[in-house]
Amino acid sequence: MTQRHRRTPLEYVTASLAHPLSFAGAVVAFLTGALLVTLIVLDILGLVKNPYLGAVTYLLLPILFILGLVLIPLGNMRARRRQAQGEEEKYPVMDLNDPGHRRRFLIFGVLTIVNLVIVSAVAYRGVEFMDSVQFCGKTCHTVMKPEHTAYSFSPHARVRCVDCHIGRGADWYVRAKLSGLRQVAAVALHTYSRPIPTPVENLRPARGTCEECHWPAKFHGDRIKVKTHFQEDEANTPNHTVLVVKVGGGSTESGFARGIHWHVANEVRYTASKDRERIYDVSVRYRDGKVREFKRVGSEDVSAGDSLETRLLDCVDCHNRPTHIYQMPEEAVDAALVDDAMDRTLPYVRREAVRLLRGSYLSEADATTGIADSLRAFYQREYPDVLTQSGDAVDAAARTITAIWRRNIFPDMNITWGTYPNHIGHRDFPGCFRCHDEEHATADGETIAQNCDNCHTLLAVEEESPAVLEQIFPGGVSGQVEAGTRQP
Ligand code: HEC
Ligand code: HEC
Ligand code: HEC
Ligand code: HEC
Ligand code: HEC
Structure with missing residues (x-):
């Protein structure tokens, strides 16, 4: 290196990619970088909506891109080491008075900034992407x-x-x-x-999640609920249950606690089987500092086979299905009938729908054809006139039944009716009665009460036309049903 040749930017770049490792790195970085920029722009413009593409853009490509970039200096280092050949390795000296050095510095700086922009855009969108429902x-x-x-x-x-x-x-x-x-x-x-x-x-304890949106002190007082269940008779006769649920509210700060959300303001701890279905010991620390322990009668024998876990009760111990709400066939069909998603003048349609939903099918396709064919066959056999006059209504009912099946049963994941219990209430699963069963008692025999009126006032239970409904809805019921039974 006697004659000092002033390299052009291009020469400088090619020189720094002389080592095969650097060259490979540059190729990888260039290709993935270009692909990344294109995909990010497409994503920002909302032109692609494929979840796998997201995983490629924000997980796979960035790793390759950074790997490529890392290979470039790695190759350079190896090249330098080879040049030094045993002598002490020298690092390049940077002299900004030298126009050549200045140019290199500029190229290096610009490329670094471009890379930083790409990487931070990817990181920003990537975090956003990983938080998305998609x-x-x-x-x-x-x-x-x-x-x-x-x-x-x-x-x-x-x-x-x-x-x-x-x-x-x-x-x-x-x-x-x-x-x-x-x-x-x-x-x-x-x-x-x-x-x-x-x-x-x-x-995560509900304090850091649910309570970001729901304010415990402000859980409305009482809530009237009308539940409509249909009988399995020819006319699919509706029955109504009317209850005032004492939802109540509770906050430790205000000292205010009433009704069901009393639980939020008092500390309730319980020891249960891992699935939280069998509850043994329950202890309460009341707001005034008093403590009471309830033990399940005979729990010594029952708990032997269970591996136990103790927990501070919070929102999800009751609201374990605030959003992953799987229905039972009866309630799903009732909801569809209330919503007029199924023609309730079709004879025995409530009974048949539940029967078909409980049938076993290997796959979605199997269920779709199985349900449609059997429903038609039923009317063909029992009510041929209905089939000729209301064939469309029968087919529509079959479609609704299939839709219910498809959003509740997942053969690939072994999910069927009742796989995921719901702890609100006590109709289909033990729910509140896991503790409120009169079987959990203190040393002096006081139990966790099952007194119906503590939790709700029953204004009517399974009546065809309760007088109270006439009062609440003069001129007809607007059927309100359980949460989460909205139709598609
Ligand atoms: C990001 C805000 C947010 C978070 C977090 C959140 N919720 Fe909600 N929740 C809502 C909104 C909004 C509604 C009202 C929806 C409506 O009326 O359609 C609601 C409704 C509810 C309802 C009433 C449902 C019904 O039948 O009308 C319950 C119960 C509930 N949430 C419980 C929970 C629980 C338990 C958690 C924590 C596991 C939680 N929420 C977390 C926003 C949130
Ligand atoms: C002891 C069981 C229990 C606990 C613990 C509990 N809830 Fe509830 N919650 C209920 C019941 C029961 C209802 C009434 C449900 C119904 O009628 O559908 C209810 C109703 C609600 C509603 C709907 C209120 C309305 O008027 O529509 C919201 C929102 C709610 N709970 C949020 C929460 C949050 C957030 C927590 C935790 C801070 C919590 N709940 C803790 C049992 C509980
Ligand atoms: C309103 C709050 C809320 C939202 C939103 C939510 N989850 Fe959940 N998720 C829960 C609760 C509560 C549980 C049950 C916790 C328990 O019983 O321990 C749960 C359980 C689960 C489970 C375990 C299986 C089961 O059903 O118990 C999976 C998997 C899951 N959620 C995935 C998701 C996915 C994916 C999304 C978005 C599409 C989502 N969750 C949105 C609150 C929520
Ligand atoms: C882990 C056990 C446990 C579960 C599950 C449970 N509770 Fe309780 N509950 C208790 C205990 C303990 C008390 C206090 C009993 C006492 O003081 O005598 C209580 C008290 C109550 C009270 C009376 C509050 C007052 O005003 O004095 C209501 C109402 C109530 N629970 C409703 C419910 C409802 C509704 C559910 C189901 C959604 C439920 N509980 C689930 C343990 C439980
Ligand atoms: C620990 C609280 C608690 C006790 C005690 C309790 N219930 Fe309930 N009950 C509930 C809750 C919570 C629901 C569900 C409300 C909902 O789905 O919104 C419910 C729902 C019901 C329903 C309506 C079911 C449906 O879907 O049609 C009936 C009927 C009912 N209870 C009867 C009783 C009777 C009878 C008793 C007394 C033996 C009783 N309950 C004791 C909490 C309780």
């Missing part, structure tokens, strides 16, 4: 399909998955992403359990 609910399609489907028909269908499952703050974010990595591995290796087990272990 990523959580659709990327691993089979695995999350049941939860995503049930969620889509729930009162929380506009709330992002991460608002309940992660909440705000970096610590839970990092925890969630670490456990996410384990889940990705489980999906890749097909080792995840079907169905996904519930309850979710280590779900």
